[in-house]
Structure formats: C-alpha cells, structure tokens
Amino acid sequence: MRQVSFAHPSLCLNFLSPLHRFLPSLPPTIRDVDVLPLFRERFILTGYRPTGLPWRCYALSLFQIHNETLNVWSHLLAAICVALRFMVFTILRGGGVLGFRLQDPEGQGFSVDISSLPLVLYALSAVTYLSCSAAAHLLQSHSELAHYSLFFLDYVGVAIYQYGCALALCLYSSGTTWRQSMVGEVFLPAAALLAWLSCTTCCYAKLHFRRQYPLHRKLCQLIPMGVAYLLDISPVAQRLATHSWTSWTSRPALALHFLQVVLFLLSAFFFSCAVPERFSPGRFDIIGHSHQLFHILLSLCTLAQQEALFHDFLWRRPAMVREFGEEHLMLACASFSCLVLCCAMTALAMRQQVQAQLMKEQR
Template identity: 45%
Template sequence: MATIVMEKIGRLFITLQQLRQAPRLLSGAAPSMPGTLRDSEVPRFFRERHIHSGYRPLHQPWRYYLLSLFRRHNETLNVWTHLLGALLVLVLTGRLAETVDFAGDPHAWPLLVLLLSSLAYMSLSATAHLLAGRSEFCHFAFFFLDYVGVAQYQYGSAAAHFYYAAEEDWLRRVGPVFMPAAALLCCLSCLGCCYGKYRNHSLPPWVRKVGQVVPSSLAYAWDTSPVFHRALTRAWWADPALTFHLGQVGFFLSSAFFFTQPLPERCLPGRCDFVGQGHQLFHALLVLCTLCQIHASHLDYASRRPLYARLHGDGEARFVLGLYVATAIACALIAGFMAGRVRRLLERRDRSK
C-alpha cells in the first residue's frame, strides 16, 4: 500500500512540475510580440494617410505577422472583415451544394465561378493586409496577389450576370463578345492596379487612383450591364432577384466611395487608427455586395432556368469556365511580371546605397 501511495505522490509531483513549466512552454511557442509603432517610426512607404499609429515593425519572423491576426493594430479589422466574409462565402457554398449539382450540371458552373472568385478575392485581400507589412517587397507582392483576386471577382460577376441575369434581346446584341471583353477588362484592371501600386511614390496620388479606378470602373460597368438593362426593362419590385441585384449595385457604389475617399479618418486624423477607417467600411460594404450578388444569382439560377437553358448550351458553360481559368492564369502572370520588376528595382536601389 505504501508503495502505491508513493507512486501516486510521485506522479502528482511530476504533474505539478509539468504545470509549472507550462507558462514557459507557451511563451516559447508564442513569444512576446513587439508592440506597434507610430507613423514616424516606419518608412514613409508604409504610412497611410491620417493613420498615426498601430503600424507593425518590419522584418519580423513570419510567425509574428501570422499571430498578429489576434492582435490590435491598424490592419486588424481590414484582415477580419474579409476573412469573415470568406468564411461566410465558404459556408454559403456548402449550403448551396446541398441543392445545386455543381459537378454534374454545366448550367451551375457560372454560379460556381462566382462563388470561387468571391472566395478568392476575400482570402487574398485578407492575406495581403495580414502579411504585406513584413517588407517593401512583400507589400508589393501580396497586394499584387490581392489585385489578381479582384480581377477574378470581376470575371465571376460578369459570368453570373451574363449567364443568369441577361435578357434575351440584350444577349442577341452583346452576347457573342461579352465574356471575351469581360476577360480582357479583368486583365487590364489587374495591370492598372499593379502598375499603380508599382509607381506608388513616383506619381501623384490622384494619378495612381485614376490608373487603378478607371480600368476597374470600366470592368464593373461592362460586367453589370446585363443587370442595368434588365432593371430598365422590367419591374424590379416584381422580381425578387432583381431587387437583390440592385442591392448589390448600391453596396458596390457605396464601397467605391470609401475606397476613393479616406473618410472618416481624414476628418478625425489619428482617431481611426484601429477602427473606423474608410478602407474597413469599403471591405464591409463589398462583402454585403457580394452576398447580395450570390443570392440574386442563385435566385436567377433557380427561377430562370427555362430561359438560360434555351439561350446557353452546355458548350457555352464550358467556355465560361475555361475562360475563367485562362483569365486567372493571365492575371497571375501579370502580377508575377510586376513583382519581378519590383524585385529588380529594389535590388538596384540596395546596390546603389
């Protein structure tokens, strides 16, 4: 009996020793992280207008930036707005898959393209805001990937609108050229955004904005033209899907306003460093736009099948899917090319020091 008691006491002592070491083990696994910095403590390239604090230090281990997902800094909400949006789209995709045959029904592929492109742009945006602060090259490279995601979403929007939302008379006039033109505009949008970022500090801010906003605006106007045509020719109040289509237009235009205007931080400099930035509002409104768009496209998929099945053959659905893959590859090549230019530029600059 004494032996058994001594063994239990020994096990208890070992357990207590392990518990005493737990804080040390946890601190080794997740070491204390450097605090955030003021704008005057980081290179000018990383400073955002009217944001005075909350900057993460550069050149830290990757683990630092990954763990900063759960820390307070001026990019925290920019990450979480699109990360939560991506999770919502992922859950929504799983629910739709219970009733939509994405694998066996070619007519469902444009809806799948919209879902995949929505998931891509939100995930790449969250990744860019989380990791781009590590170095100047990382800043360029991750935001170039972000622009690839934006271009994919533009194509996904065009595909869903073209396939499900368009009216027959519109398709007769524009249908043959719509998707190739949409793919071209996506690539131009990606190129314009990447080049604007590349020339970030060698051009006036308004010139950079024009280079980024104009191609994206042209792409949006083209991609949404089936919705505008339908709204002008049908009673939107009698069409539930069209109501959500108009909702996504409203959310998108609102988000575009906050993308181009640094509000409210311009009116409250230094007070929106963590919450209240215009870019955070841009993210949130764009997520609402996407959710409205997915819901509207699903309603069209379910209710307008006799129309689009007659207007679009199986071959056209395959073309839309194949062009999506080709457009994504083209945009990735554009981003890779621009990242190569950035790397060479930074190497020349470092050698000249």
C-alpha cells in the first residue's frame, strides 16, 4: 500500500525552500508492522510516524499528513473556537463575565463576581482537555515514555473537563426540583469523585493492559466515564424531561442541551466501536477512522454545550448568589483546584510506575 509522505506539497516548495536549512528532514510515514505494538491502532495499517525523532519533528508534523493529523487539528481548532467564543461573549455582555467587574464610577479597582467564576472554570476546563488531547496525539510517537506520559495528561484533561461541566451544569442549568433531590444534594462531591476515578482507571488501563487490548480494558475506561456522564448530565436531563418540545423555541438553551447530548452519545459510539475501519482495514487510515469521528463529534458537542451554558448563565446569573449563597459558590469553585491537584498527582504516580517498568524491561 502506498505510504503517505511527509514531503511538502509542490505548490509550497518555492515558499518553503529557504526554510529547508533550518527545518529537520521529516521521513515518510511507515506501516503498523514497523512500529511497536504500543503505537498501533486496530485496523489502521499506515500513516504512523517513526519513533525516536527529535521533538521538533513531531511538533512540525502538525502540518504534515499522517494518521493523527485530523485528531490533532479537530481538537486544536475546537480549543481555539472555545477560547475565542468565550472572549466574544465576554466583550458583548460587558464586564463581570470573567469573574471580575468594575465597581461603580466612584469606586476604584475591581470586585470579584462570584456568579461568573463557574463559567470561567468551565471554559478553562474545555480548553484544557482539548489542548491536552491535541498535544497527546501530536507528540506521543516520540517514545514509549512520552506516549504514556502524554496520554496520562490527556486523561487528566478529560477529568478536569468532566468536573468543569458538572460545576457549570449544577449552578447554571439545574432546576429547583433537581437541586432539592437526593442526587442534587450529593452532586458535586460525587461528580468530583467520579472525575478522579475516571482519570485513575484510564491511567491504570493504559499502564497495565497491552495491545491487543482485551475487552475489559475498554470497559475499565468506559464504565467510570459513563457513570460520571450520567451523573453530570442529570440536571439537564431533568429539565429536558419536564419541558415540552414546543417550549424549546422560547428557550434555546434546551435545544442546545439536547443537541450536545445527541452529539456526545454519537461520539461515545465511535469511541467504543472501531467503525468504519474494522470493515475495511487500511482504507480509513488518514481520514475517516473512528477516533477521528469521535474527536469531531466531541468538539461539536463541547461547542454546543458552551452555547447552552451562555444562555443558562444569563438566565441564572441575577439570582445565583441569593439561591446558592456566596460561601457555597466559593467552596464549589475551590473544589475545582482540588480535583486538578488530585488528578495531576495520580498521573505523576502512574508515570513513575511507567519509568520503573521501562527501566526493568531494558535490563
């Protein structure tokens, strides 16, 4: 089968030729049989990058064609879109959306607007998970240690996003009936625990299961993440279940929430099933394999969710402090930092195990 080259397109040669002396020579991509099993994906036969190249080669491969190109660009562009859209929303809606607001004309300095901090943390968590994912897929081919370390970072980003979603949905998108239920009472502590558990089990599965991966490796990843999603989406599910379809026209947030649920379920399907590449191995190596479809759908899901939260934020903001209390809001936002720290410590501990394991294998 024809290999996909790293060579620059002919139309760009005249422009890029002065840079050749400064840029490293990027070798062509290779087949699955030419890389270690760790770097292989089921039913993906070509488009792999060689290991052991300088780091700058993998950074420059952002602009080359290989089987990770679409994975990288889908989440990289989504991260940029999330950040830019948040900035536009902040400018259009005036001061205060970034967690600070100008005091009255006679006052000086800034005062904290606690009602907007969960929205800031949500946007930060979305950009974090998208950026970590893009970095992992771009740079993971450097070495075995880099592969493990970067995907551990990816799992930390996912856990951070899970809790960022939970925090925003709980405070902006929930109804009174849900908040007074048993689920609403334990929601944030349970969401934090499940986010950390998702990170831990994904890191554990990555470390302890080797290719070809057994089924229980996938279950080890999917079950904690699935339970976490069911909990995190419960405020939205309750609203969707108690409002008629006809009311969605006057409440665009409901339609956007429904859209993001559909997109997430589709992305989960492609994450768990190697479709369509299992039906034609090698045909979808560069464009169209399941993980790329998962990335694209998840990016669209995030953008739809962000728009829904913008609507919910404007709806809920005036009464947030009165409904939840300033101390409760501060503690909820502070718990975000605690989750980040716990997940980062877990990933670092797993990375140390990888280092010890690789050193043992090299003896």
